[in-house]
Amino acid sequence: MKKLLNFLTLICILALAVSCKDDEKPKGEFSTGVWIINEGAFGHSNSSVSSYNASTGVVQQDLFGLKNNKKALGDVAQSATINGDLAYIVINNDNKIEVVNANTFVSSYTLSDLALPRYLTVYNGKGYLTEWVNFSDSSRVSVIDLSKHTVSTSVNTGKGAENIIAVNDKLYVSNSFSNTVAVIDPAKNKLIKTIEVADSPGAFVLDSSNKLWVICGGSYEGNNGALYRIDPSTNATDSHINLGMNVTAKMVTNKAKNTLFYFAGTSVYSLSITASEAPANALVSEQNATEFYGIGFDTKNDILYVCDDNGFTANGTVFRYKSDGTVIDNFSSDGIGPNGLIFR
Amino acid sequence: MNDVYVIDSKSMRHCFWLLWLGYFCAYSQQQDSTTSAYLHEVTVYGMPISKYAAGTKIEQLNLTNSSFLQQALSQTSSIYFKNYGNDQLSTIAIRGTSSSHTAVLWNGMNISSPTLGQTDFALFPSFLLEEVNLQLGTASSLYGSDALGGSVLINQRKPEFKPGMSLLVHQQAGSFGRYFSGIKFQYSNARWEVRTKLMDRWLQNNFNYNSPAVGHTKNQNNAAVHTYGYDQQIHYRISDTKKLSFETFYTYNHRQIQPTVTNNDDTSTLQDKNARFSLSYDGEHTLGHVFSSLGYIHNDEVYNITSRTRSEQSTAIINIDKPLGESTSIRYGANASFYRVHSDGIEQEKKESRYDVFASVNQYILPAWNFTLNLRQALYAGHHAPFSPSLGTQYQIIRTADQRLILRAQASRGYRIPTLNDRYWNPGGNPDLKPEDAYHIEGGATWNITSSQHHIKTELTGYKTLVDNWIMWKPIQGVWSPVNLQKVNATGLEVSIRDEVHVTDKFILTGGVNYSYNSSQNLKATSATAQNTINKQLPYVPYHLANAFIRVSHTHWTGEINSNYTSMRYTTLDNDAYQGLEAYAIANAYLTYSFEFSKLFITTRGEVNNILNSYYENMQNIAMPGRNYNLNLTIQFKNKTSK
Numbered sequence: 002m003k004k005l006l007n008f009l010t011l012i013c014i015l016a017l018a019v020s021c022k023d024d025e026k027p028k029g030e031f032s033t034g035v036w037i038i039n040e041g042a043f044g045h046s047n048s049s050v051s052s053y054n055a056s057t058g059v060v061q062q063d064l065f066g067l068k069n070n071k072k073a074l075g076d077v078a079q080s081a082t083i084n085g086d087l088a089y090i091v092i093n094n095d096n097k098i099e100v101v102n103a104n105t106f107v108s109s110y111t112l113s114d115l116a117l118p119r120y121l122t123v124y125n126g127k128g129y130l131t132e133w134v135n136f137s138d139s140s141r142v143s144v145i146d147l148s149k150h151t152v153s154t155s156v157n158t159g160k161g162a163e164n165i166i167a168v169n170d171k172l173y174v175s176n177s178f179s180n181t182v183a184v185i186d187p188a189k190n191k192l193i194k195t196i197e198v199a200d201s202p203g204a205f206v207l208d209s210s211n212k213l214w215v216i217c218g219g220s221y222e223g224n225n226g227a228l229y230r231i232d233p234s235t236n237a238t239d240s241h242i243n244l245g246m247n248v249t250a251k252m253v254t255n256k257a258k259n260t261l262f263y264f265a266g267t268s269v270y271s272l273s274i275t276a277s278e279a280p281a282n283a284l285v286s287e288q289n290a291t292e293f294y295g296i297g298f299d300t301k302n303d304i305l306y307v308c309d310d311n312g313f314t315a316n317g318t319v320f321r322y323k324s325d326g327t328v329i330d331n332f333s334s335d336g337i338g339p340n341g342l343i344f345r
Numbered sequence: 346m347n348d349v350y351v352i353d354s355k356s357m358r359h360c361f362w363l364l365w366l367g368y369f370c371a372y373s374q375q376q377d378s379t380t381s382a383y384l385h386e387v388t389v390y391g392m393p394i395s396k397y398a399a400g401t402k403i404e405q406l407n408l409t410n411s412s413f414l415q416q417a418l419s420q421t422s423s424i425y426f427k428n429y430g431n432d433q434l435s436t437i438a439i440r441g442t443s444s445s446h447t448a449v450l451w452n453g454m455n456i457s458s459p460t461l462g463q464t465d466f467a468l469f470p471s472f473l474l475e476e477v478n479l480q481l482g483t484a485s486s487l488y489g490s491d492a493l494g495g496s497v498l499i500n501q502r503k504p505e506f507k508p509g510m511s512l513l514v515h516q517q518a519g520s521f522g523r524y525f526s527g528i529k530f531q532y533s534n535a536r537w538e539v540r541t542k543l544m545d546r547w548l549q550n551n552f553n554y555n556s557p558a559v560g561h562t563k564n565q566n567n568a569a570v571h572t573y574g575y576d577q578q579i580h581y582r583i584s585d586t587k588k589l590s591f592e593t594f595y596t597y598n599h600r601q602i603q604p605t606v607t608n609n610d611d612t613s614t615l616q617d618k619n620a621r622f623s624l625s626y627d628g629e630h631t632l633g634h635v636f637s638s639l640g641y642i643h644n645d646e647v648y649n650i651t652s653r654t655r656s657e658q659s660t661a662i663i664n665i666d667k668p669l670g671e672s673t674s675i676r677y678g679a680n681a682s683f684y685r686v687h688s689d690g691i692e693q694e695k696k697e698s699r700y701d702v703f704a705s706v707n708q709y710i711l712p713a714w715n716f717t718l719n720l721r722q723a724l725y726a727g728h729h730a731p732f733s734p735s736l737g738t739q740y741q742i743i744r745t746a747d748q749r750l751i752l753r754a755q756a757s758r759g760y761r762i763p764t765l766n767d768r769y770w771n772p773g774g775n776p777d778l779k780p781e782d783a784y785h786i787e788g789g790a791t792w793n794i795t796s797s798q799h800h801i802k803t804e805l806t807g808y809k810t811l812v813d814n815w816i817m818w819k820p821i822q823g824v825w826s827p828v829n830l831q832k833v834n835a836t837g838l839e840v841s842i843r844d845e846v847h848v849t850d851k852f853i854l855t856g857g858v859n860y861s862y863n864s865s866q867n868l869k870a871t872s873a874t875a876q877n878t879i880n881k882q883l884p885y886v887p888y889h890l891a892n893a894f895i896r897v898s899h900t901h902w903t904g905e906i907n908s909n910y911t912s913m914r915y916t917t918l919d920n921d922a923y924q925g926l927e928a929y930a931i932a933n934a935y936l937t938y939s940f941e942f943s944k945l946f947i948t949t950r951g952e953v954n955n956i957l958n959s960y961y962e963n964m965q966n967i968a969m970p971g972r973n974y975n976l977n978l979t980i981q982f983k984n985k986t987s988k
Contacts, residue, residue, distance in 0.1 A: 046558065046605035046966035047916070047924060062923055073558035073966060075607040095607050113609065221772050221824070247823055266822040289873035292820035311875050312819035314884070315919035318874045331874055337917065337924075 028086070029104025031064060035299065035306070036343040039336025040078045042313050043094060048078035049336040050090065050106075053319070055302070062335040065090075065099065068106040074099060081343055084123040084147070091118045091130070098130070100150075110150055115143070123147070124167035124187060131162035131174060142174055142183075144190055154190050158183035163250070166205040168213055168233045175202035175215055177250065182215055182229075184236050194236050199227035203250020208274045209258040212239070216263055218250035228252075228261065228272070242272070244279045249293065251341075255324055256300035264293045269307055269322070284326040290318065297342030304329065308339035394478055394498060396666075397676055397705040398487060399717040400737025400755030402789060402806055402839075406477040410935070412517075412525065412546070414469035414477065418497070420892065421479055422839045423861040425911070426466070427885055428963040430603030431521075431550055431970050432570050434615075435467040440481060440808060441835035441865030441886045442494030443815075445761060446781075450488055451499045452592065452623040454640045454660045457491055459684045459697075462764035464497075468598050468617055472515065472527045472544045473576040475502040481839075483785030483810055485759035486719035486735035489680070489701050493759045493783045493812060494835075501592060504538040504580035511983035519952075519975035522549025522569075538580040545573040552970040555960055556606040565968055567611050568603035572596065587628035594621040605966040618645040633667030654688040672709035679703070684765070691769045699725040699762070713741035723762070731760040731782050749793045759783040763827070767816055773826040781829075783812040789839075800845040810835040819871055832868040833883060837861060856895040862888060867918055878918035885964075887912045887928075901940050908932040916965045929961035944984070950977040 027033050034052045037060075041048030049063040061067070065074040075092035082089045088103040098112040098121065117133035128145030132155075140162030143155040161178030171193075172185040182202055184194040199217035206214045212230050219226035226248035229241045248265040255262075261272045267290040268283035285307070287293070294317070295308035305326075309318040317334035319342075395403050404421050411417035415435040418424055425438045436444035445462040448455055457464050477499050484492040510532045517525035527544040550568035555561070574596035581589045596619050604611035625638035642658040664678035680701040687694050703721040710716065716738045723730035735757030743750035761781040768776045789806035815831035843857030865883040870876050882888065894907035910930045917924055935952040951974070958971040 044605060045916070045964075046607040070560055071557050072560050073607050076605050076966075092607075095605075096610055218823070249823055291872040291875060292823075294820075309872070309874065310820065311878075311918075312817070312871050314817070314819075314871070315875055315878045315917045316921055320874075333877075333919075335921070335923075 027104070029102065029106075031106050031345070032104040033345050035297075036064075036081065036345065037308070037317075037319060037334045037336065037339050038078050038081050038090075038295070038341045038343070039317060039334055040093075040338045040340045041074075041076065042337050043077055045337075046073045046076040046095075047337055048074045048076065048092065050074065050078065050081065051335045053332065055299075055304075058330075058332060060332060060335045064106040065101065065108070068101075069108045072108070078340075079118065080120045080341060082121045082123065083343060083345075084128075089121050089128065091121055093117055093119065112145065112150055112152075115152075116141075119162065120164050121145075122165045122167055122172070124172065127153075127187070129165055129167075129172055129185075129187070131158075131165050133161055136178075140176065140178075142172065142185060144187075156185050156190050156192055158185070158192060159195060163202070164204050164215075166207065166213070168207055168211075171233065171236070173205060173213060173215075173231070173233075175205065175250070177201055177203055177218075180217070182231065196231060196236060196238060198229040198231075198238060199225060199241070201250055202229070204252040206252055206254045206261055207258070208254065208261075210274070212274070214252070214261060214274070216248065216250050216252040216261075219244075219247040221247075223247065226265070228263075240277075242276065242279055244270075251296050253296050253298040253305075255298055256303065260324070262296060262298060262305060264296055264307060267291070267293055267309070269293070269296070269305070269326070271324075271326070285320075285322055285328075287320060289331070290320065294338060295340040295342065297344065298324075299344045301344065306342050308334060308342070310338045310340075313338050394480070396674075397707055397717045397719055398480060398484070398737065399707070399715055399739045400753040400787070401484065402481045402753075402787075402804075404479045404481075406479060408471040408474055408477060411471045413467050413471060414474065414497075415466035417471055417477065418466065418479065419909070422841060422859040422890065422892075423481060423837060423863060424495075425885065425887055425890065425914075426963060428467075428967075428969065430568055430964075430967050431552065431565075432467055432548055433568065433600060433603045433967075434465050436463050437466055437497075438886060439494035440810065440837055441863040441883065442810070442812065442833075443883075445491060445764070446493035446495075446812070448484070448488040448490065448492035448496040449499070450496065451594070451621060452501065452625060452640060453636075453638055453662050453664075454623070454642070454658070455489055455491065455682075456621065456642060456658075458644060458764075459656050459658065460654055460686055460688055460691075460764055460766045462491070462761070462767070465617070468572075468596055468619060469499070470544050470546065470572060470574055470596065472525075472529075473542050473574055473594065473596070474499060476500045481806075482755070482787050482808055483757045483759035483783050484735065485733040485783075486703070486721045486757055487705075489721065489723055490699075490725075490730065490760060490762040490780075493761060493781070493785075493810065501578060501580075501590060504533070504582070504588065504590070506533055506535050506538055506580070506582045508534045509984060511981065513979065513981045515977065515979045517975055517977045520973035521552045521970065522547065523975065524548075536582055538578075538582075540576070540578040540580075542576040543573075544575070547571050550601075550603070550970075552968075552973070554606070554968040554971060556962075556966070556968055557960075558966055559606050563606065563968075565603065565970075566609060567601040567613070570598070570600040572598045583628070588626070590623075590625045590627070592621075592623045592625075595619065603967060606968050607966065613649055615649075616647045619643070633665040635663070635665050637661075637663040652689045654690070655686070656688075657685045659683045672715075674707045676705040676707075677703065686765050688766075690766060690771060691774070692771045695765055695769050697726050697765065699723060711740075713744060715739060719757075723760070725762050726768075728780075730762055730780050731758060733758045733760055747795045749791075751791045752788075753790070754786075754788040756786045757784075759785060761816075763816060767827045773818070773821075773824045775827050778816060778827055779814050779829050781812060781814050781816060783810055785810045798847050800847075802841075802843050804839070804841045806839040808835075808837055808839075817871075830869060830871065833865060834868055835863065835865040837863040851900050853898045854896070855898070856893075858891065858893045860889070860891045863890070864888065875919070878920075881918060881920040882915055884916050884918060885914050887914050901938050903937040903939075904935070906932065906934045911961075924965070926962050926965060929959055930957075931959060931961065932956045944982055946981040946983070948977075948979040948981075950979075951975070952977070 052061040076094035079093040090099045096115045100109045119131040139157040141155040159176035163177035174183040182196040200220040201218035226244040252263040267287045269285040271284040290309040294310035297306040317339035320331040321329040406417045449464045513529040515527040525546045548570045602613040623640045640660040660682040666676045668674040682699045684697045701723045705719045737755030739753035763778040787808035794801040814829035817830045839861045841859040846854045865886040889912035892909035896905040937950040939948040
C-alpha cells in the first residue's frame with residue numbers, strides 16, 4: 002500500500018514536472034494569441050492592434066489604448082514587427098514607430114521624425130526600416146540603432162520602398178511605385194543591385210528551397226499581377242508566373258514553405274512553389290466579404306487568416322480557413338482596416 | 346436738387362440695420378432677424394422664398410455674431426458640422442444626412458463643388474454676406490440636386506435706391522493670433538446702388554489642447570489660416586418695377602490642414618480661390634414677374650501645392666411668377682448649367698450640361714389655408730434625374746391680435762446627381778451611377794403668443810426622410826469605387842421655444858431653447874458579414890442636439906450667455922461605442938456696448954468662447970480649441986441725403 006502511495010506520489014510529481022515544463026508561463030497577457038493590425042482610416046488616428054484568442058474566440062480591442070491610459074496609437078498603423086521582448090509598430094502618417102513591450106503592450110518609447118515609414122525588419126541587431134519619404138523622390142531604408150533609438154544612416158532604394166526581408170546577409174526591398182527590387186549590403190549599407198520584376202512589387206516569401214518570391218500587384222487595370230522568383234545566390238530572377246489579374250501585393254506561406262497564398266478582391270489563391278502557371282480557380286471565393294486587405298498564416302495550427310476591411314466604414318472582419326480553403330469561421334477585428342496579422 | 350445732408354439718428358439707425366443686415370443691431374431689430382423667421386416674408390427680388398414653400402420650415406440666419414457661415418448655421422437646429430479643426434474644412438449634415446445632401450444656392454445658382462459635391466462652409470465670411478436663409482427638409486422640387494436634408498440660400502439684400510452713403514469698418518483681435526479687418530461701403534441714389542465689402546482674416550491657430558488620446562497638453566501644429574475676399578454689387582433701377590443687378594463675390598483661403606492629435610510634423614496645405622459673378626434682371630411684365638440671371642463661377646483648389654482641381658460653371662436661370670386671380674399664382678421656368686472641370690484625378694478635361702424645367706402653383710382654399718405644388722425635372726449628361734414633385738400646405742388655425750397658431754405639412758421627393766468625381770475619377774469612377782433618390786414627409790406647428798410684456802414663439806416639427814441609392818465609395822477588386830449602395834431612414838423631431846420679455850422700455854430679457862432629435866439609420870450592408878451595420882445610426886450624426894441662450898439688453902449694453910450640447914457620435918457604421926466621440930457641452934458669452942458719437946455709430950464687443958475650457962471633438966482625434974477671447978470694434982459712418 003505504501004509502495005503504491007509512493008508510486009502514485011512519484012507519478013504525481015512527474016506529472017507536475019512535465020506539465021510545468023509544457024506550461025511554460027507566458028511572459029505577459031499578449032505573448033500568446035493572434036495580433037490584428039488595424040491600420041485605421043487615414044486622417045483619423047484610429048489605428049489599433051487587437052488580440053484574438055483562438056481557443057476562446059475572444060477579441061481584445063485596442064491593446065495600446067488599453068495598456069497606456071487610452072492613448073491613441075496613431076494615424077495609419079502600417080505594420081508591426083516583434084524582436085525579442087519589443088514590438089515595433091510602424092505608424093505611417095504620424096511618421097513614427099511606437100515601440101511597446103511585446104508581452105504587456107506597455108509603451109516603451111517612440112521613434113519619431115521618420116518619413117512615411119512602412120515596414121521594419123531586424124537583422125544582426127539593427128533595425129532596417131523602409132520609408133517612402135514622399136511620392137516623387139527616391140525612397141530609402143533607414144538603419145536604426147535599436148539600443149540608442151536613433152537612425153544611424155540610410156540607403157536610397159528607388160521609388161516606394163515597401164516590404165523588406167533579410168536573406169543570406171543581404172536585404173531585399175520591393176520598390177512598390179516601380180517594377181524593381183533593391184538589394185542592399187547591410188555590412189556596407191550600400192545598394193548593390195536593382196532587380197527588375199513586374200509592376201508594384203510588395204511582399205516577399207522565402208520558400209523551402211531558399212528561393213525568394215516577390216508578389217507584384219500589377220499596374221492599374223493592367224491585369225498583369227505576377228509572382229517573381231529571385232535566386233538569392235545570384236540576385237537574379239530565375240522564373241516568374243503571370244497571374245492574369247491585378248492582385249494585392251501581399252502574400253504568405255505555410256509551415257512547409259511550399260505553398261504561396263495571395264488574394265485579389267474577395268478571393269484567395271494558393272500556388273505550389275513548383276507550379277509553372279497561375280491557379281485556374283481560387284482557393285476561396287468569399288461571398289460574405291467586402292474586400293480583403295490583409296492575410297496571415299498560422300503555421301502552428303495550419304490555419305489561413307484573411308482580413309476584410311469592410312470599406313473602412315465599420316470594424317473589419319477576419320475570416321479563417323483551413324489550408325485547403327474549407328471555411329472555419331469569422332470574427333470582428335474590433336478595429337478599422339485590418340491589414341495584417343502576427344501569430345504569437 | 347437741393348439735397349441737404351441731415352442726420353436723423355433714429356432713421357439713420359433704422360436704415361443702417363436694413364442696409365447692413367443687422368450688423369450689431371439695436372436690440373429690437375436684432376430680434377426680427379434672429380426669430381425663427383418661419384414664414385417671415387423674406388423677399389428675393391420681389392418673390393418671397395416661402396411663397397411656393399408652404400409647409401416647410403425656413404429660418405433666416407443671424408449673421409451678426411459669426412465670422413463664417415458655419416457658425417451662423419450652427420445656431421439653428423438639426424445641423425451638425427464636421428469641423429476638421431478650428432476654422433478648417435467644415436462640412437454640413439442637416440437632419441441626419443451627409444455633407445453632400447445640402448443644396449447651397451448663391452443668387453439662385455447651385456454652387457456645390459461639381460467634383461466633391463459638397464460645400465465648405467468655412468469659406469463664406471459672414472461679413473461679405475447679406476441674407477442667408479435655411480430651408481429644412483427635402484426640396485429638390487424648388488432647388489434641384491442635393492436638396493435632401495436642407496438648402497442654404499444665399500442672396501443679395503434687396504436694393505432700395507434711397508440716396509445716401511455709408512461706411513463701416515470692423516476690426517477684430519483674438520486668441521491664437523486671430524485678426525480680422527473688414528470694410529463696407531455703400532453709395533446709393535435713385536438710380537444706382539453700389540456696395541463694396543472687403544475683408545482680411547489671419548488665424549495662427551496655435552492653441553493648446555489636452556486630448557486624452559495624447560495624454561498631455563500639446564500645442565496645435567500646422568493649422569494657420571489666411572482668408573481674404575470681397576463682394577462688389579452694382580444695382581441699377583431701370584424703373585419702379587425693373588432692376589438689374591451685378592455681383593462679384595471672391596474669396597481666397599489658404600490653410601495649413603490641421604492634422605490629428607497624434608501628429609507632430611504634418612505640413613499639408615489647401616488653397617481655395619472662388620470667384621462668382623452674377624448678372625440678374627428682375628422686372629414686372631404682363632407675362633408676370635420675371636426673374637432671370639446669368640452666372641459664372643470659377644473654383645480653383647490646390648492641395649499640397651501640386652494637386653490642383655479647377656472647375657467652371659455657367660448658369661442661366663429664367664423664372665416667371667404670375668398671379669392668376671385672387672387666390673392662385675403660378676411660377677414656371679428653367680435653368681441651364683454648363684460645367685467644365687480640370688482635375689488631377691480626372692484624366693482629361695470633363696464637360697457636362699444640366700437642364701432643369703420646373704413649375705409651381707400656390708393655391709389658397711381659404712384666406713388662412715393654402716397649398717403649394719412644385720414639379721421639377723432635371724436632365725444631366727443625357728440622363729434623367731428623378732422627377733421631383735412636392736406638395737405642401739399650411740393652415741392658420743388661430744389668427745388673433747395676440748396669438749397665431751399655424752399648422753403645416755409637406756411631402757416631397759428629392760435627388761442628388763452623382764458628382765463628376767463619382768462618375769469620372771480615375772481610377773474607380775463609375776459612369777453608371779444612378780442619382781440618389783429621397784422621399785420626405787414632415788409636419789409641424791408654430792404657435793406665437795404676444796402680450797404687452799412677452800413675445801413667445803414655439804415651434805414643433807417632425808420629419809421622415811428615406812434616401813435610397815445613397816452613394817458610397819468602397820473598394821472593389823483593389824480599387825475604390827462609388828456604388829449606389831446605402832439606404833438610409835432619417836427621422837427626427839425639432840422643438841424650439843423662446844420668450845422675449847420687455848421688462849421695461851429699456852430693459853429686455855430674452856431666453857430660448859432649441860432641441861432636435863435625429864435618428865439616421867443605415868438599412869443596407871456592404872456585405873453579409875457587415876450585417877452588424879444594419880439599423881445602426883450613421884457615423885457623425887448625434888441623436889441629440891440642443892442649444893440655449895439668455896440675453897439681457899439695457900440701453901447701450903447687451904450681454905448674452907449661450908451654450909450648446911451635442912450627444913455622443915459614432916464614427917463607424919457598426920456603432921462601435923469604443924470608437925465613438927464623447928458628448929460635449931460648450932458655453933460662450935459676450936458683452937456689447939454701442940453708442941453714437943457725432944456721425945459715428947460705434948459698437949464694441951468682447952467675447953469669451955468655450956468658457957469652461959472643455960476639450961471636445963467634431964471629428965475623431967481633431968482638436969478643437971479651449972477657452973478663447975475676441976475683441977471687436979465696429980465703426981459705422983452714414984450720411985443720408987434727403988429732400
